[in-house]
Amino acid sequence: RVDVLSESQSLALDIGGSLAKIIYFQPDGANRRKEKTDGIPKLCIDYLDPKREGSSLSVRVPELNGTLHFFCFETRNIEDCIKFISEHYRQNGKEKRRVRATGGGSYKYDKLFSEVGVELTKLDEMCCTVAGLTFLLTHFDHEVFSFLYPDGSLPPPGLPESAPALAECRRFVDARPDPFPYLLVHIGSGVSIVKVTGHGQFERVSGSTIGGGTFWGLCRLLTNCKTFDEIIDLTKEGNNERVDMLVGDIYGGDYSKVGLGAGVIASSFGKVTMRKEPPPTFSNLRKAWRRVVCGTFWLWCDFMLNVPILGHFLRRLGLEKHLRSRIANIHFGKIFRAEDVALSLLRMISYNIGQIGYLNAKRYDLPRIYFGGNFIRDHPYTIASISYAVHFWSNGQTQALFLLHDGYLGALGAFLGGES
Template identity: 30%
Template sequence: AFPWFGMDIGGTLVKLTYFEPIDISAEEEEEEVESLKSIRKYLVSNVAYGSTGIRDVHLELKNLSLFGRKGNLHFIRFPTHDLPTFIQMGRDKNFSTLHTVLCATGGGAYKFEEEFRTIVNLQLHKLDELDCLVNGLLHIDSLSFNGQAECYYFENASDPEKCQKMPFNLDDPYPLLVVNIGSGVSILAVYSKDHYKRVTGTSLGGGTFLGLCCLLTGCETFDEALEMASKGDSTNADKLVRDIYGGDYERFGLPGWAVASSFGNMICREKRESVSREDLARATLVTITNNIGSIAKMCALNEKINRVVFVGNFLRVNTLSMKLLAYALDYWSRGQLKALFLEHEGYFGAVGALLGLLNAT
């Protein structure tokens, strides 16, 4: 029964996918209850919900076939701390009368299960977040993104002048290393549709970047932190190889521009006094991104996988980090490894949850 949703309740953001059927027969239209109509209308006719909910219109997948129906797939996100507002809205719109199954994944599917049950009278069908991530990613990649490529890479990543985004054909995706950068980071090796493993992870992720930026610069939001970082120079905070060697460390192939010590210049009072908030934001971004790139490189070499796809909402509107990852992977692997990216970067868990609806009903 409609409505069809997939929900991924993460540590920082809730991601929601909504399938809007466009092949509704006159008979169905007539039988459609008021509450279902109002939910559909509310979701599809707005691009913002309350003060923090956002529908990513540019990601909408049009005219899609799912479970034998035709429709559009919508992508919506809002901060996890606003989930109570969303739950209240479900109650106000009489969600429980629709007898629908809500498939949910992410830690919040466990954490907030009780609220969904008591406030909205809704039983969550819980799914494993890494299963959902892999299924959602493979499914979206198998579709056409309204005629354009879902997967892309950066050509000439080392040259800001010539660097450009290029489509990449991921028709034959295996084996693939998936680096999911959310609040924290999980790294998966995917060998086939049903065979994958979590290789490792790190607690230094998108949440770390934003948390440290809030402390160091007084910013409030991810977008604000990125905006600051884009104007800063991390080398004012970081100590580079050339600051120590006066140039390259040739014997071991370390170029002078490489970071020897992240934030290493901040032990000197004069440098602390002259560093800007923008520099600190940029240094935080570079520190977190380089660390993820370094771990991803080791995992890829260890697992003997040469394609690394980076996903997760840390990369939303964050071209800086994407180009940094693309360059770092290419440079430090001497061209052996390729960094790939996907347009629907943060929504694969939610798509996987939506696909889980087929088995849940």
């Protein structure tokens, strides 16, 4: 059932613990003057997700006679989100504007929105998330995909040195009029696992506290990264084998009797415990001293990147990425690189969620598992790790399914009125 807001241009919100997701609906023919050539309205363009592209950002929906645009703010910067909405949605004099909203933040920040003349119509989070996914499954042909390498193989234990471009590995599945029953594994700050058996019929059957917030929180503790995007970029240069204990580290090769190859992770972060403390020689002392000096220097660089003019200058010189990766490594120096720690964490959490997702699908005999939530956010390593976990634990019987708009299920459901 499609029941959009009555305003000619409308928006809906899903304010979670980490991100405030916005869907902006542009009816066909509206706002042409303000559009950029690629069809995205100017007002959204500054906020678009740099990690996504194409139809992940904007998609025309014939059934709605308009285009949906997707973007988000970090919840820790909720004032920016409120400012954006108050500036763009209170143009009609003093009249209060109503916006459909879901997620815990729609309760927590209700007053702040009200102060700037925006009234939130609160809708249940789980209803909205399921409604959003069911709409995507039944209406969007270019939405659901599984992950396979271009040669048709499934993700091996341990990702290839250089991950293939995600676009080459997506195998899209057409929309299906009757998508039920299915299992949704929603990986936001925490994880919700929901069994859906029909329109509006669902049950939250399980969940986990080990989710996207855990990954991001541990990354902040263990590295000096300031943003999630920095961490994601860092994982692309990581080698988790430097910190994870593999079957091969224990057996010196495969453990063939139970079908475990040498490259399979036996213990996430286990290799950290195998490290011997360096003997107190003069050369080791010199190395430790050098780390302190370098660390102090990179801390100064971190400070300079935050000074407006200086930071701008360093960015113009193209030094930011290099400096950021050095800064991220301050805690670990040359012992454990932030890149390797980040990748190991990403795999640990993705494997864990893939496994509990599969076990729940088996428990309720559900044929399809959809993974959503912004933890995934189009990152090929995350998608490959979850796919691998599902493939591994199901003995190749089940395939993990992903969504182009994985982070916007709740916002889409709110836009549709929270009913599926």
